Amino acid sequence: MQQTMRWYGPNDGVSLRDIRECGVSGIVTALHQIPVGEVWKVEEIQERQEIIRKERMEWSVVESLPVHEDIKRHGGEYQQYISNYKKSLENLAQCDIKVVAYNFMPILDWVRTDHAHINVDGTKALLFDEVAFIFFDVYLLKRPGAENDYTQEQLDEAKTYGDSLDHLEKEKLFKNVLLGLPGSDESFTPEKILELLEAYKGIDDRTLRKNLIHFLSEVAPLAEELGIKLAIHPDDPPFSVLGLPRVVSTEKDIADILSAVSVTANGLCYCTGSLGAWPSNDLVRIIDQHGDRIHFLHLRNVKREDGKRFRESEHLNGDNPMEEIIEKLLLLMSKNKTSLPMRPDHGFLHSFEAKEKYPGYSLIGRLKGLAELRGLELGIGYKLNQHHKA
Structure with a gap:
C-alpha cells in the first residue's frame, strides 16, 4: 500500500514537515479555499503541488473534489456545475494527479455528536x-x-x-x-x-441515487479517458440524519452504483470506518466482490454499541476484522500488480497535543494508527510470501 496522510493545506495545524517525518511519501489534500462548484485551475493545482514537493512528497490523492448541492438535487445550475467538475478533472489530469475522492452526502459531509469522547486510557475519540x-x-x-x-x-x-x-x-x-x-x-x-434542508424536500433515496447516476454517467467516462480514478466515499454515518436521503451506505448501494456506470473509473473509497458502522456490511465480502473498483483506502476501526451508537476505536482493536481486511487487500494488490493509496483514517487525540484543529486529525493519533497498520501489513505480507514459497 502507498502510505499517505491527509493535510488540510497551509492553514492546517499539522505541517507538511510533521507529516514527512512520519515516513509517508504521499499527501492527500484539496484546494479547500476554492468555493464548491468552481473550477480548479491548473495554476492553483500546480501551486499546491510545488508546496508539497518542497517537502519531498507528492500530492497523491485529491480529497475531496466536492460535488455541488445543485448536482445532488439535480436542480438550479447543476449542468454548469457538472461542466465545471469535468474541467477540474481535466486540469488535475494535466497535473498528473490521478485519484479523486468525493462524496454524495447531502449538506453534511459527516456527523458526530461528540468530538472528544474520553477513552479508558485518557485519549479522546469521535463518537x-x-x-x-x-x-x-x-x-x-x-x-x-x-x-x-x-x-x-x-x-x-x-x-x-x-x-x-x-x-x-x-x-x-x-x-x-x-x-x-x-x-x-x-x-x-x-x-x-x-434552508438547505428545505431544498431537499421531496428528494428520497431513489431520487438521490438517480441524480448520482446521472452525475457519474457524465463524469466517469471522461475520467476513464483521462486515466483518473473516481473514489466515492461511503455515507458517514451510514444511515439517514436530519431526514436526508442516503445512497452509499450498504453493500447493495455500492453494487448498484458500480453496476449502473460500469467503467473502471467509477470506483470506491473503501472506508472501513464508515462501512463498519453499519453491522450488516461485510467488509471482507466487499473486497471480494468489488476489489477491482476500489481506488483509495481509508483504514480505521469502530466499536458499535446499542444500535446506532458507535465510537472510533484503535485501528487494530474494534468490530472490523482488520487482519482479514489487510490480507484481502494485499492479495488483491498482488493479483492486480498495483499499490493502492492508503491513509490511516482519523486517530485518537493524545494529551501531549492538547487539541486538534480538525477533529480526528491529530498527528500522534494518526501516526500511531499508521505504525500499527504498517506493522500489520508487513507481518501479513511476510506470512503470504512464506506460504507462496512453500
Whole structure:
C-alpha cells in the first residue's frame, strides 16, 4: 500500500514537515479555499503541488473534489456545475494527479455528536450517539416534522438526555453536529441548515441515487479517458440524519452504483470506518466482490454499541476484522500488480497535543494508527510470501 496522510493545506495545524517525518511519501489534500462548484485551475493545482514537493512528497490523492448541492438535487445550475467538475478533472489530469475522492452526502459531509469522547486510557475519540442526535434534531435545531422520524420511546429518551445537559453542553452538542465542511473553519448556522434542508424536500433515496447516476454517467467516462480514478466515499454515518436521503451506505448501494456506470473509473473509497458502522456490511465480502473498483483506502476501526451508537476505536482493536481486511487487500494488490493509496483514517487525540484543529486529525493519533497498520501489513505480507514459497 502507498502510505499517505491527509493535510488540510497551509492553514492546517499539522505541517507538511510533521507529516514527512512520519515516513509517508504521499499527501492527500484539496484546494479547500476554492468555493464548491468552481473550477480548479491548473495554476492553483500546480501551486499546491510545488508546496508539497518542497517537502519531498507528492500530492497523491485529491480529497475531496466536492460535488455541488445543485448536482445532488439535480436542480438550479447543476449542468454548469457538472461542466465545471469535468474541467477540474481535466486540469488535475494535466497535473498528473490521478485519484479523486468525493462524496454524495447531502449538506453534511459527516456527523458526530461528540468530538472528544474520553477513552479508558485518557485519549479522546469521535463518537456518534443516536439519543444525543435526536435531542439535537428535535429539541435544539427544531427541524420541522423531525418528531415524525422517531418513535415516542426515542423522543422520551432524547428529552431525558437533554434535560441532563447544561447550557454549555447543549451549545457544544449543537456545534459538534453542525461542524462545517472538512477544511473549513466555519460551522453551519441553524438558519442555513434549515434552508438547505428545505431544498431537499421531496428528494428520497431513489431520487438521490438517480441524480448520482446521472452525475457519474457524465463524469466517469471522461475520467476513464483521462486515466483518473473516481473514489466515492461511503455515507458517514451510514444511515439517514436530519431526514436526508442516503445512497452509499450498504453493500447493495455500492453494487448498484458500480453496476449502473460500469467503467473502471467509477470506483470506491473503501472506508472501513464508515462501512463498519453499519453491522450488516461485510467488509471482507466487499473486497471480494468489488476489489477491482476500489481506488483509495481509508483504514480505521469502530466499536458499535446499542444500535446506532458507535465510537472510533484503535485501528487494530474494534468490530472490523482488520487482519482479514489487510490480507484481502494485499492479495488483491498482488493479483492486480498495483499499490493502492492508503491513509490511516482519523486517530485518537493524545494529551501531549492538547487539541486538534480538525477533529480526528491529530498527528500522534494518526501516526500511531499508521505504525500499527504498517506493522500489520508487513507481518501479513511476510506470512503470504512464506506460504507462496512453500
